[in-house]
Amino acid sequence: MSDLKKGKVLYFYTAESPFIEKDIVIINTNYSVKPFLFNVYDKKKILFIVIKQGLFLFRNLFSAKAVVCQFAGLHSVLPVLFAKLFFKRSVIVSGGTDCVSFPSINYGNFANKNNARLTRFSFKNASLILPVHQTLVYCDYIYQNNDYKHQGIKQFIPELKTKTSVIHNGYDNIYWHFNLNTKxxxxxxxxxxxxxxxxxxxxxxxxxxxxxxxxxxxxxxxxxxxxxxxxxxxxxxxxxxxxxxxxxxxxxxxxxxxxxxxxxxxxxxxxxxxxxxxxxxxxxxxxxxxxxxxxxxxxxxxxxxxxxxxxxxxxxxxxxxxxxxxxxxxxxxxxxxxxxxxxxxxxxxxxxxx
Structure with a gap:
């Protein structure tokens, strides 16, 4: 590890995306990032992945400063639990689906009883929650009438005491630009x-x-x-x-x-x-x-x-x-x-x- 790094951070995510890559690059500025992909889409391998994640934590947690989870859910339970047991810090970057419930379309972690339990445990026991927008913490919802009139983490965990701090997504305005003469x-x-x-x-x-x-x-x-x-x-x-x-x-x-x-x-x-x-x-x-x-x-x-x-x-x-x-x-x-x-x-x- 470079002497310029301030320690190791374990980073847990469920799918590859440019957003994930950007956050890893950011954290890697000051910390040595060790990522773990928890592929929740292959249901047949869930138990295997959970065991693999547990072994990853045993090998790496003691030398790490913190764990960071992209979204809350099944993949965040062990990192948050182990971090709490061994006096490490845990962070959840919440992005949307982990903060809402829309039973009418079976969407959102809180729309499913089991996912809700896992998500609730993760948020309540994490050291810090970093939503990408304030509406993911709590908001009124008026767009359609088929579901809850309020959404956000505190709608479904009103007793939540974990610190939340909103950090918006950020974009490269040089990479993304209008490159034609006309629309x-x-x-x-x-x-x-x-x-x-x-x-x-x-x-x-x-x-x-x-x-x-x-x-x-x-x-x-x-x-x-x-x-x-x-x-x-x-x-x-x-x-x-x-x-x-x-x-x-x-x-x-x-x-x-x-x-x-x-x-x-x-x-x-x-x-x-x-x-x-x-x-x-x-x-x-x-x-x-x-x-x-x-x-x-x-x-x-x-x-x-x-x-x-x-x-x-x-x-x-x-x-x-x-x-x-x-x-x-x-x-x-x-x-x-x-x-x-x-x-x-x-x-x-x-x-x-x-």
């Missing part, structure tokens, strides 16, 4: 990511996106990550693309006028911020951190209503100042949600804790 008119894009349950389409608002495409036949609608979707009577103006990575996504965002995110639940969505850096005008649902991210740089759908969405999109299409609004959206992210701000706050929290 294609009347173009809407959304990013689906991975379809890992039958409720994903509702969760991510794809049902509304497809429905609204039918009402604007003169416009073009694109779903990135939707290539395998089986849609009945797919609108002719709807394009389904496979997942796109890296600079190619920059090109796709730059070509589109509007970025649409109509999710039922979100924390601090990366695709929204990246699209805004590419000067897409955002159209989002009033959930999670999205209204805060967008502010006055786009359009916010207050309720899950196709009629309200039609009015919103019609207003957006008739806006004659879209170029300036797109530039304003970029400046919003560039000024408020930088990689450097997340880096500095995350390292400061770890320094104070450890």
């Amino acid at each position: 294609l008119k009347k173009t809407f894009i959304t990013v689906l990511g991975h379809v890992n349950s039958k409720f994903t389409l509702q969760l991510k608002g794809i049902d509304l996106f497809v429905e609204i495409a039918r009402k604007f036949p003169e416009a073009s609608f694109t779903i990135v990550g939707g290539a395998d979707l089986k849609l009945e009577n797919k609108p002719v103006n709807l394009t389904l693309l496979s997942n796109i990575w890296g600079t190619k996504m920059n090109d796709v965002f730059s070509a589109h006028r509007f970025y649409v995110q109509l999710s039922i639940s979100e924390g601090f969505p990366n695709a929204l911020s990246e699209a805004m850096l590419c000067e897409c005008v955002p159209i989002v649902s009033s959930v999670g951190g999205m209204p805060d991210i967008v502010d006055d740089c786009g359009y916010i759908l207050k309720h899950k209503s196709i009629d309200e969405l039609f009015v919103l999109m019609n207003n957006a299409l008739n806006n004659t100042n879209l170029d300036n609004l797109g530039k304003k959206a970029r400046e919003r992210i560039k000024d408020n949600y930088t990689f450097e701000k997340r880096r500095d706050k995350l390292l400061a929290e770890l320094e104070e804790l450890i």
Whole structure:
């Protein structure tokens, strides 16, 4: 270990992603990071992975300063428990699904009794919780009426005493930028990511996106990550693309006028911020951190209503100042949600804790 490092940090996560990679890079600035991938998607190997994680902790915990878990759940139970037993510090970076419950679509850790127990134990026994937005701690919820009227960790753990400190996601505004001469008119894009349950389409608002495409036949609608979707009577103006990575996504965002995110639940969505850096005008649902991210740089759908969405999109299409609004959206992210701000706050929290 380099003499410049302040000790070792064990980092637990459940899937590879650019967000994970960025946080590991940040923590590795001051600490030697030893990561552990807990693949919860292969249900047949859960017991094996838990045993493997336990052995990893026995080999590494005693020489570590702290453990960091990306989200709370099954994968955070042993790290938090062992850290508490052996007087180490534990941190949970909460991002969304671990803070909510939407029984109507079977989404969120608190929507499942067993996951709720594991998540509750992790949050209550951790040393520090770092949500990516304040709405993940507690918020009113008005977007749709099928579930709880309040969401967030303290809605489901009102007795929580663990310290929480909000650290927003941060983005590279040099990497993400508008790289074309002009935007294609009347173009809407959304990013689906991975379809890992039958409720994903509702969760991510794809049902509304497809429905609204039918009402604007003169416009073009694109779903990135939707290539395998089986849609009945797919609108002719709807394009389904496979997942796109890296600079190619920059090109796709730059070509589109509007970025649409109509999710039922979100924390601090990366695709929204990246699209805004590419000067897409955002159209989002009033959930999670999205209204805060967008502010006055786009359009916010207050309720899950196709009629309200039609009015919103019609207003957006008739806006004659879209170029300036797109530039304003970029400046919003560039000024408020930088990689450097997340880096500095995350390292400061770890320094104070450890």
